[in-house]
Amino acid sequence: MKHDVSPDSIPPRGHEAKRASIMDAAGEVFCRESFAGANIDMIAAEAGVSRQTIYNHHGDKEKLFVAIVRDLTERCNAGIFATISTFPDQPKDLEADLIAFAVRMNRNCICNRDGKFLRKLIQTEGERYPELFAEWREQGPGRTWPAIAARFARLAHAGFLDIEDPDVAARQFLALANAELQTTFMLGGTPTDDEVLQSATHGVRTFLRAFGKRQPAADAQKHSALAGA
Amino acid sequence: MKHDVSPDSIPPRGHEAKRASIMDAAGEVFCRESFAGANIDMIAAEAGVSRQTIYNHHGDKEKLFVAIVRDLTERCNAGIFATISTFPDQPKDLEADLIAFAVRMNRNCICNRDGKFLRKLIQTEGERYPELFAEWREQGPGRTWPAIAARFARLAHAGFLDIEDPDVAARQFLALANAELQTTFMLGGTPTDDEVLQSATHGVRTFLRAFGKRQPAADAQKHSALAGA
DNA sequence: ATAAATTTAGACACTCTTGTCTAATCCGTC
């Protein structure tokens, strides 16, 4: 606290490294074993840290769990909004651009470590922590769905799509993009890049059959006969 | 074993009642608390049975769990095949008939007690019992998806739909029908009848915009302007 | 009624886990 630029309350650097390592390990273990099945020694071992250090940092098992979920929610939301910002507002090739967007969404937000962990924790412990997951619901789906819907509304307004209800279309877009990954998600697996691309391609083609303009600008008819594997 | 019609190995009637009551309670508790979080006393209390009786019937906690999952898998599969048999092969009103089918599928197989429990157990414990859930995968999705796809293929062949890949179309059909229920499912909730109907209606409309014949028989154009809430 | 089977409550040993405590040790800074 002497002539250090950083004011106070900043412990040494190793401290933060431990904290991060605990968060990593705890996410992994809670996700794999569920809250009740996880034990602190397992987390400590996986984090390469002593049990006492975990108690020093987080107080008790439940507080640790809540911290993990908050952390994952924040990181996932950030990823989703970052990905939404890459939405093709002025598509060159509508089908290709939407497929690429769907793939980005899947790879960076839904199939990655954080997305997988958060999804599993919500599914497994959601009913036990109603207010924690109500928070997630507001911050997550409550903000991301409208943001995606707004992008589709803009695309429709610009004449690229024929959409009545952008909220419904947004939900259907992602449902279609993930249609072939459901079983893998159920069992906690991670789909391969190829599976993600397949599902997104089929999903976007169907989406455009439903919502694409019949004669949009110039090159919208060319896809109609592609049915390759 | 004297002049009883049923040969042997059939214990008194109360026995089966206890067994059913244990299965019910165990499903409920395992689903609510996860395998590690459930305890035998809880199940015994909820079943109105003594702890020892559970051990008499099932041996130990893990065997009980496996029995529950097998039982749920069987019952859910039966329900799904029963519902598939109501698929509209000769639709009078294609949109209405497909919506009704989607609603039946949801209410009788996905949102009901067994469907909800099985889904949660698979999500929560799937990774811990690979061979048990591999079994589910073969018996469940492995047999139901092709069955649904076959029905769509038939519908397409009869000229009602314009489908290239029936397997993809079948998956997309259910993905669309459930598109608006995902968040509720995530948190373990049960959607209301109205939510199910809404989601199915929007989903089927989009499905038909993508795969409906442009001029099928007589009355396919009439739906295009319906955008009710 | 009576005999066989089943269920029950309770006690029990055993194991595992949580959360605390202590004394030793590490590590970066002065």
Add this chain to the structure above:
DNA sequence: GACGGATTAGACAAGAGTGTCTAAATTTAT
């Protein structure tokens, strides 16, 4: 090289859960 905060290993008490056992009570069929 000494200081101070953080970390560590290990012991520890308290509590909870599993699976077993026993003797009594209850049910079911004869």
